[in-house]
Amino acid sequence: MANSKKLIVVVGPTAVGKTTVAIELAKHFQCEILSADSRQFYKEMSIGTAKPTAEEMDDVPHHFVNNLSIEDDYSAGIFEREALDKLDELYKANDYAILVGGSGLFINALCEGLDDIPKASEKTREQLNNELATKGLAYIQNRVQEVDPEFYATVDINNTRRLTRALEVFETSGNTLSSYQNTPKPVRNFDCIWIGLDMPREVLYDRINHRVDSMMEAGLLDEVAKLEKHKDLNPLKTVGYQEFYTTHEVEKTSEESINQLGVAINLVKRNSRRYAKRQLTWFRRNKNITWFKPQETEDIINSVKRHRTL
Numbered sequence: 001m002a003n004s005k006k007l008i009v010v011v012g013p014t015a016v017g018k019t020t021v022a023i024e025l026a027k028h029f030q031c032e033i034l035s036a037d038s039r040q041f042y043k044e045m046s047i048g049t050a051k052p053t054a055e056e057m058d059d060v061p062h063h064f065v066n067n068l069s070i071e072d073d074y075s076a077g078i079f080e081r082e083a084l085d086k087l088d089e090l091y092k093a094n095d096y097a098i099l100v101g102g103s104g105l106f107i108n109a110l111c112e113g114l115d116d117i118p119k120a121s122e123k124t125r126e127q128l129n130n131e132l133a134t135k136g137l138a139y140i141q142n143r144v145q146e147v148d149p150e151f152y153a154t155v156d157i158n159n160t161r162r163l164t165r166a167l168e169v170f171e172t173s174g175n176t177l178s179s180y181q182n183t184p185k186p187v188r189n190f191d192c193i194w195i196g197l198d199m200p201r202e203v204l205y206d207r208i209n210h211r212v213d214s215m216m217e218a219g220l221l222d223e224v225a226k227l228e229k230h231k232d233l234n235p236l237k238t239v240g241y242q243e244f245y246t247t248h249e250v251e252k253t254s255e256e257s258i259n260q261l262g263v264a265i266n267l268v269k270r271n272s273r274r275y276a277k278r279q280l281t282w283f284r285r286n287k288n289i290t291w292f293k294p295q296e297t298e299d300i301i302n303s304v305k306r307h308r309t310l
Contacts, residue, residue: 012197013276036101120168
């Protein structure tokens with residue numbers, strides 16, 4: 001039997017226009033938005049994470065945006081518990097709520113529950129961190145690709161925490177992280193209505209490139225410089241930040257530094273395009289998603305209404 005409470009889940013690759021569509025849906029169904037963008041949680045990271053504007057958040061209430069500091073210890077499991085509590089609260093006033101974002105792990109945590117993934121020992125974690133420090137990111141990436149290609153195909157390969165976590169699970173249990181993510185899920189007291197957004201690849205890539213240019217004009221380099229002392233924290237080991245820390249000395253203005261800046265910007269664009277491709281790989285596996293172009297808002301609303309009557 002269908003649940004009366006509905007969670008409209010808006011997913012898709014970076015820069016496809018999820019925020020705009022989510023706000024339009026929230027206005028139509030007079031409901032609130034939960035963010036499942038794991039980078040938008042952090043209040044110190046704004047320009048490089050393409051957060052909703054202050055005006056957009058004033059227009060429609062958003063939850064799980066700017067709710068953490070980059071120094072906070074946070075996980076998909078904590079998000080699952082907090083988001084379920086928030087939905088219980090929202091559903092007292094409305095049958096609808098919206099979840100929007102591109103972080104597949106956090107979306108699945110709320111919609112389907114997390115798997116009972118084994119914890120690694122401190123010794124294993126320390127050993128993997130030492131390998132990362134001494135042998136480099138490429139070595140860790142290659143190991144994950146070898147032991148868990150299914151997980152590797154969908155993860156942000158610049159996210160060292162996610163990569164080492166996959167190796168922790170494999171070293172601890174002998175099983176892949178993806179195998180745990182494919183186990184039966186708990187029952188929720190709401191139904192998910194899955195909405196996917198996509199567009200022709202060349203158009204999406206142009207949007208990504210333009211977004212990076214807009215971020216630079218909005219002051220991304222200043223934000224990167226301000227956070228440089230925290231660059232080893234996990235939230236900053238992500239596309240849009242790490243490229244500057246590894247290729248460019250953000251305080252210098254020499255000709256060499258300007259050339260390095262150009263390299264860093266191009267890497268952000270390239271890595272963002274690659275991340276978008278991995279996001280689509282992840283979401284394409286979910287056969288419950290109905291796919292739309294971002295401008296097809298009316299069709300999306302009608303699709304949600306049809307789900308309501310099923």
